[in-house]
Amino acid sequence: MFPMMPAILRNFFSKRATRRYPPMTREPFAEVRGELKNEGSVCTLCGVCAVKCPSQCIVVDKKNATWQWDPFACVYCGVCVDSCKTGSLRQEPLYRKAATGREIVSVKIVLKEQTK
């Protein structure tokens, strides 16, 4: 007679399925591929990440010793993290917040040899 009834009753007595985003967020999962971070301290500016990146959004500038990443062209695939031999790259489990303008993330790299 009322085929939907069991589902409706269950919904009445269960937790709500939605949450009031953005004030309310859920805990991120540990292994999520979120924002990309370059630690900088161990990066050797080898440029492997820039070559491997399928969306070509990393620029390694050896002359000025900078590592640049365009978060708006990045597809968060994690290929760069997997290919970085020094372990300098990692992905935070959090996604980037919405932005009002475009920006390029630039990290100044101080090479080990120079600090010695």
Next chain:
Amino acid sequence: MPVSTIPFGPQHPVLPEPIHLKLTVEDEVIKEVVPALGYVHRGLEKLAGTRDFHQMVQIVERVCGICSMMHAMCYCECVEAMMGIETPPRARYLRLIWSELNRLHSHLLWLGLFADSFGFESLFMQFWKIREKVMDLQEATAGNRVIVSVNVIGGLRRDLSPEQQQTILNILDRVEDEMRLLEKPLLGDYTVMKRTKGKGIVSAARALELGCVGPTLRGSGVAQDMRQLGYEAYGDLAFEPRVEKDGDCYSRLKVRYREVFQSIDLIRQAMEKIPAGEIAAVVKGRPEGEGLARVEQPRGEVFYYVKADGKKYLERIRIRTPTFANVPVLLAMLPGMCLSDVPVIVLSIDPCISCTER
């Protein structure tokens, strides 16, 4: 009766993707249908000239968001066959698990959209609520919600820990339980039957003749499923294609509803049998020659052709997606139907236009 022409799409509330159908109607009965495609062509095949064959994995994933895993898997299988790489057994099972998760969330998405196409909004919300669990599973295990990006040539980039496997099984139990609760409102409802039974009928012979694939073909009574080829670990598991006889929208609905349980069952079987070991083989050299691969996606058979000459970039990659094969049969379903049935019939083939146009 005067004849008039009515456009369906490219923007239509029932279908978020752009396909244009020029409908010639006489007294609200469809006489002729002329399709127009090409609104979202992105030229992904052409990118093979500027991205090397490893990077193409991430490119082909973006052919279709819903079945990204299967596109990448099909492409990897194709290149692996060309290079003579044997993927480790564990990778074959993991690929199966992730591709069945993809199929699950794709079918749940479609079940919701289909309910929406005949105005059953509350059912739409129920299905999407269940789907959210599968999306969360993908996010927790693969790292991304939609484009899971787990494939590399030679195997996989991610493994499933025993805890993750248990979480998947626990959540699938709940998915199954909630799906059973929706069987009656979906398949036993008077309105649903009224809107779907006897609409858009296509016979088995006609469907085969038009090169129809996937659940649309199985809804017409042809037991054809590319998973029967036994690629990846499918050959090791017990599996029968889900088939319905009538060839109408209701049959196609039933096929997809039953395939949700089939996917859950396949994942459970795979979890029981999954061997330990490596998840990726070592890849050396570059592909050379020509290769083909076929994989069953939620919408049907996808077909990859790759041509390479041992250079860094592939020479040619050609993708035939399931919706491309199902458009001719859609055009055969529509004539003789009422104008108000068009959204339901169009959705019954589960069209994925961005896939079709690549």
